[in-house]
Amino acid sequence: MSLIRPMRIMGLKVDFHWSILILMFLIVRNLTPYLAAKNPNVGMIAIGMSCLVVSIAFIISILAHELAHVWAGRKFGIGFRGITLFVFGGAARMTHQPDTPKAECLMALAGPVCSMVIAIVMFGLSIGCAFLFGGDYGRLIGQSIMMISVVNGMLGVFNMIPAFPLDGGRVARAGIWKATGSFAVATRYATYGGMGLGGFFMAMGLIMAFGYQTCLGHGIGDGLWIGIIGFLVVLMAKAERRNVLRMGYRP
Numbered sequence: 001m002s003l004i005r006p007m008r009i010m011g012l013k014v015d016f017h018w019s020i021l022i023l024m025f026l027i028v029r030n031l032t033p034y035l036a037a038k039n040p041n042v043g044m045i046a047i048g049m050s051c052l053v054v055s056i057a058f059i060i061s062i063l064a065h066e067l068a069h070v071w072a073g074r075k076f077g078i079g080f081r082g083i084t085l086f087v088f089g090g091a092a093r094m095t096h097q098p099d100t101p102k103a104e105c106l107m108a109l110a111g112p113v114c115s116m117v118i119a120i121v122m123f124g125l126s127i128g129c130a131f132l133f134g135g136d137y138g139r140l141i142g143q144s145i146m147m148i149s150v151v152n153g154m155l156g157v158f159n160m161i162p163a164f165p166l167d168g169g170r171v172a173r174a175g176i177w178k179a180t181g182s183f184a185v186a187t188r189y190a191t192y193g194g195m196g197l198g199g200f201f202m203a204m205g206l207i208m209a210f211g212y213q214t215c216l217g218h219g220i221g222d223g224l225w226i227g228i229i230g231f232l233v234v235l236m237a238k239a240e241r242r243n244v245l246r247m248g249y250r251p
Contacts, residue, residue, distance in 0.1 A: 009063075009067065009083075010067060010070060010071070012070065012080055012081075012082050012083055012092075013082040013083075014063065014082065014083045014084075014085070015082065015083070015084045015085070016059075016085050017084060017085060017086035019086045020059060020085055020086060023055070023058075023059070023086075024052075024055040024056070024059070026225075027051065027054060027055040027058060027151075028048070028051040028052060028055055031051045031054060031055075031147060032047060032048065032051050035047050035050060035051065035140065035143060035144070035147075038139075038143060039136055039139060039140050039143070041136045042136050042137065042140050046137065046140060047140070050140055050141075050143075050144040051144075053144060054144055054147045054148055054151070057148045058148065058151050058152075059085060061115065061118055061148070061151070061152050061155065062085055062089055062090045062155070063083070063085060063090065064114055064115075064118065065090065065111040065112075065114050065115050065155065065159075066083045066085075066090040066091070066092045066111065067083070067092075067114075068110040068111050068113065068114035069092045069107055069108075069110050069111045070083070070092050071110065072106055072107040072109075072110035073092070073094065073098070073103075073107045075106075076098060076099070076100070076102075076103035076106070076107065077099070078094055078095070078096065078098060078103065078107065079094065079095035079096065080092055080093060080094055080095065081093040081094070081095060097183070097244075101174040101175070101177040101178040101186075102174070104170055104171075104173060104174040104177065105170070105171050105174035105175070107170075108167040108168075108170035108171045108174065109167065109171060111156075111159060111167050112155075112156040112157075112159045112160050112167050112168075113156070114156075115152045115153070115155045115156035115159070116152070116153065116156040118148075118149075118152040119149045119150070119152035119153035119156060120149075121149075122145050122146070122148045122149035122152060123146065123149040125145050125149075126142045126143070126145040126146040126149060127142075129141050129142035129145060161193075161197060162190075162193050163190075163193035163194045163196065163197035163198075163233070163237075164187070164190040164191045164193060164194040164236075164237050164240060165194060165233070165236045165237060165240060166194070166197075169190045169191075169193055169194055169237075170190070172189075172190050172193060173186040173187055173189075173190035174186070176189050176190065183244065184244055187240060187241055187244045188241060191237040191238065191240055191241045193237075194233055194234070194236065194237030194240075195233075195234050195237050195238070197230070197233055198229075198230040198231065198232070198233035198234035198235075198237065199230065199234065200230065201226050201227065201229050201230025201231075201233065202226075202227050202230035202231060202234075203230075204223075204226055204227075204230075205222075205223040205224065205225070205226040205227025205228075205229075205230060206223065206227065207223070208220075208222050208223030208226060209223035209224065209227070210223075
């Protein structure tokens, strides 16, 4: 179910799933105390508005990330049915798998490159704000833009982990495909990485739920969130393996 009426960009229908609201809530919840502590002389209305703008900018950044995949994929003749944005990011739905390792690799890299470019541009803008604007509100604007830079940088780096269905997993699959000549074999090994990453997240979520501090946070709320992400990564990795075999690819 879409959150808002689907729009069309680059000829594709873009759906905003209702779960995007959860993503926005999490960004606002986690960013509000940080900006409030950094800007004690700024009212909470301004802090809240800044957090909301950052959350919307992050969603737009995810859309740009997916559109970069579409742009690169079309260069290699790959069709797309549409794009869906949801709580765990976005997905550009392909009509068929890439025909060559090169197409797979370059299409996968396009998204993280786009995210890193946005991160660099936003970083420059945040520095510029320090010179153009003064006072408490100018500092808040600069910090908000810096947060947009940070989340895009994190999006680009995280997606390069060699674990399918992340973009890094697709790059790894392209390399294995090139080395073995088998798309099915490459998919099997790339999805091992995805299942390993998902298992790690589930284990970390369990540790966090018991109150232990980890690099991903602590507490039942954060632990449940991380555990769900890990579970979905495992499901998506297994689903990709089944889809490849169903489409007739064999080792």
